[in-house]
Amino acid sequence: AQRVTQPEKLLSVFKGAPVELKCNYSYSGSPELFWYVQYSRQRLQLLLRHISRESIKGFTADLNKGETSFHLKKPFAQEEDSAMYYCALTTYSSASKIIFGSGTRLSIRP
Amino acid sequence: ETGVTQSPTHLIKTRGQQVTLRCSSQSGHNTVSWYQQALGQGPQFIFQYYREEENGRGNFPPRFSGLQFPNYSSELNVNALELDDSALYLCASSSDGSAKNIQYFGAGTRLSVL
Numbered sequence: 492a493q494r495v496t497q498p499e500k501l502l503s504v505f506k507g508a509p510v511e512l513k514c515n516y517s518y519s520g521s522p523e524l525f526w527y528v529q530y531s532r533q534r535l536q537l538l539l540r541h542i543s544r545e546s547i548k549g550f551t552a553d554l555n556k557g558e559t560s561f562h563l564k565k566p567f568a569q570e571e572d573s574a575m576y577y578c579a580l581t582t583y584s585s586a587s588k589i590i591f592g593s594g595t596r597l598s599i600r601p
Numbered sequence: 602e603t604g605v606t607q608s609p610t611h612l613i614k615t616r617g618q619q620v621t622l623r624c625s626s627q628s629g630h631n632t633v634s635w636y637q638q639a640l641g642q643g644p645q646f647i648f649q650y651y652r653e654e655e656n657g658r659g660n661f662p663p664r665f666s667g668l669q670f671p672n673y674s675s676e677l678n679v680n681a682l683e684l685d686d687s688a689l690y691l692c693a694s695s696s697d698g699s700a701k702n703i704q705y706f707g708a709g710t711r712l713s714v715l
Contacts, residue, residue, distance in 0.1 A: 523702055534708045537704070579643075589702070590646065592643050593643045594642075594643050
């Protein structure tokens with residue numbers, strides 16, 4: 492069965508410190524992985540997807556198929572990074588069913 | 602460009618009733634997905650509609666049903682409401698091609714079942 496696990500419900504770091512939000516997945520095929528973010532009082536929105544291999548707002552995420560992980564990283568946290576982050580997986584079938592993790596709340600302390 | 606809009610924003614129903622939630626997809630999008638988000642959880646996939654046909658379904662009972670209209674707007678219907686149906690219901694739209702799996706979310710409808 493397809494599953495996405497985010498082991499941390501809450502991650503609190505100081506401004507300027509490095510951030511790593513963990514995500515592990517379970518899927519036997521070739522998945523497409525995403526990070527979605529929800530800022531306070533805003534709707535859920537895409538942050539980045541692994542096939543784009545981009546850095547968005549200083550965040551990067553590398554798909555590690557051996558460890559089935561897709562951790563989100565940023566070298567220097569900013570206060571505006573405080574938000575709820577969801578890791579998500581989809582398959583390349585026609586259904587485009589997206590499976591979300593339970594989310595990690597990132598809190599950046601000044 | 603118009604984003605995804607959902608109505609109503611809040612709804613209170615009693616157990617056993619039926620409810621209809623509505624979603625207008627983003628301009629140019631032909632696919633709509635519905636999700637249920639319980640408190641403290643990530644969104645759970647209910648089903649997806651592509652060009653007016655159901656295109657995949659999650660682990661939800663048949664009392665959760667949907668429709669997509671020719672203008673690609675969509676409805677989610679839930680019959681025989683149960684207390685556990687209380688949640689935020691999210692609609693997301695997407696398009697064909699290379700952006701097929703990028704979903705654009707609405708603000709959600711918060712349903713409370715008493």
